[in-house]
Amino acid sequence: MNPPAYTDPNLQAAAVKVSQALASAIKAAKVERVVVLSSVGAERSSKTGNILTAHTLEEALKGTAPQVVMVRAASFMENWNNAISAVKSGQSPVLGSTLQKLDRKIPHVGTNDIGRVVAEYMTKPSSEVNKLVIIELEGPQDYSPNDVAKVVSDALGKTVPAAAMTEEMIHDLFNKLGFPKTNIDNYIEMVRGFDDNTIRWTTGENVIRIKGKLTLADVLNKDLY
Template sequence: MHIVVLPASPKTAQSTIRALLADPREPTVTGVYRDPRRASAEFREHPRFNAVQGDMADAQRLDGVCAGADAVATITPPLHAETDPIVKARELAGNVKHAVSAREGKSSSVKRLVYVSSVGAQFQRGTGEIRTNHEAEQSLRNAAPKVVFMRCAYFMENWATALATTLKADPPFFYSVICPADYKIPMVSVRDIGRICAAQLLAAGSVAVPGDENPFIFDLHGPESYSTRDVQEAFEDAMGKQVGVELVQDDQLVGFFAQAFKEPMASLFVEMTRSFLPGGVTEKGMNEGTRIRRGKDTLSETVRRMLGN
């Protein structure tokens, strides 16, 4: 079996490639990079991995890299520098669909397309940056005989941003936009995302179950939901010291994200954050989920791994 991962640079893509190369079924894997030299030595040295040049913005080039693939995994890359990231996400996903779909004058070997999406992607508006996932999902429908949308919960590794900054302070602390401190939301590790994505890709060509939908959609959560307080305790346990937390309240969100992003991305992150807080548009569906599947990694395990413990 041959599997293409595009783009191959995001952490979720790297985790997927790692899981595929470790699988006993021994698939061959092609990772698509703007610059193949960015592929890690871990992958480049593997006999079943090939890094190729390609760009999701170049539809013609993607046609070639997807040729001969049994399954394709795709991810919307970070679009923080785009003036209209929503439109760009739709365009990139459309290019992927063009590359993997059979059409007049072109056959396709691709049996399954797996898109790493986000909880809340079912909503057309009110979810900020998650709207890029919504647009991608709309573009990718019917792209292959089997299309899978993995709607992933909040990444546990998002907390890694504090490792190089505020957790090095004396005393250590971190910022959290998840308020109140005891409010729990689903979280999942990037490692589990890679594992589940790889399993979905390796199922390409399996016999369809009567009545099975296309696209097949499920939410991916960790073993349980977590709060800011749980994150604080995980850091304290892993570091062996007290760790403070600075809650970013609703009226502080605009200024907080303006320090990290330019417009329009800053405003999209504000809207996204509000969408999953109490009363937000995604709160109920996010916690109830759609065909919830659960990863294995706990928050404590993931924090320790991030800290190198």
């Protein structure tokens, strides 16, 4: 995997450097199988913001080993934890959402499901894995910000509405965390991509769709109670 270097002045250049280094190391070590944690939208080469780093990683690692498995994960359920923490601590009466369309459902997946699927494909017999495998991994159902707010409200025993953050608020938040403006703009482009369906499951590639086992409540409730 290639965790985005959010505080690097050039996020994409950093992704290219890391991806090329990984590709060289895999080839030099003659690795038999590579399992890559990627992202929904990674097949696109533009208009995906930070997810472009996953596209870069995929392109660099294709063909580096006899078997390459790309696990394109949906939005992590755990990405909501910071917004939930703000509610639990009393810092916010609402569940802040960078996604603007509060009723729009998008695929989510729990990180434990990601780990399980990655482990399965790392240990499968070679006869069961093709030269290139592309997996789309999502949870049992899609969720909107309002759905997340409902899970939080049920767990806390009070109504916690979802509220969309403005782009100015997003800039201010990530600026305080030390993100360069270019990387914040990339993040906002990614959010827009989810909102307008630019970032979605794939378009004609031969993929394996896998549904995880964990619901949003399964994942978030351990931090809510």
